[in-house]
């Protein structure tokens with residue numbers, strides 16, 4: 001059947017500055033993506049590539065300008081009534097630092113219970129407390145921590161609390177927007193492993209957003225690589241890491257040599273400079289300003305999406321393999 005979550009040609013732009021004359025940032029500029037039940041999809045790209053905007057659309061926190069995001073067939077932006085509440089429960093988000101947006105004067109008990117209250121999932125204070133204790137246990141925290149306040153926790157603990165809060169409604173999909181980027185390297189693996197374990201135990205579909213392919217390598221079934229508001233390459237983790245087709249993926253992976261279409265032999269792809277501004281993405285292939293194998297056609301003509309040797313889909317005129 002259809003995948004659980006389906007983004008179809010989603011676009012979202014917003015004003016770059018104040019005033020009516022200001023330019024528009026094309027944060028997400030035509031993305032198709034699917035998430036199957038019970039899989040982990042890694043989404044990777046540099047800062048400013050549109051990952052967070054995409055994440056917010058995937059959970060229904062932002063409405064696409066055009067295109068749609070559907071959960072089990074229902075459009076997140078337009079569905080109303082009881083079905084809308086079901087969608088809100090079913091698709092949850094974990095933020096980079098999930099506690100900063102929450103009231104610092106509330107104890108963890110109330111922070112985690114808030115979604116339970118909103119969706120009326122428990123009756124009575126004892127049941128509420130028991131459910132919060134259960135959720136804390138699920139993320140590896142002691143139940144008595146529910147009486148403490150956000151500032152009393154380490155970064156790793158705060159992220160566990162954010163995960164517990166996201167799991168409170170028993171979602172089918174959890175979108176994690178750079179859940180470990182703000183954490184010490186020593187703590188990152190613990191949180192990544194926790195998410196992977198929860199994904200398996202609860203049969204969750206997990207969308208794991210990161211700026212680095214290394215972070216999601218061991219937990220992703222599939223990986224999507226974003227560049228300037230588009231998907232450059234998407235495929236199984238085996239394909240994307242083992243036989244990457246897109247020069248950008250190859251550059252992110254660092255040491256993978258690619259064949260230059262106009263040269264004999266091989267050369268390494270290295271990324272030079274910053275990505276161009278999403279206010280005015282380059283014409284043709286938007287990676288052409290940094291691509292070491294760009295040809296004339298890349299500057300003028302948008303590349304088609306083609307299947308690489310490893311089975312991934314890549315938007316490139318000269319995919320590897």
Ligand code: SF4
Nearest residue numbers: 285288291298316317
């Ligand atoms: Fe590089 Fe051209 Fe492929 Fe774009 S289409 S990634 S510029 S080779």
Ligand code: MG
Nearest residue numbers: 051052177178
């Ligand atoms: Mg971001």
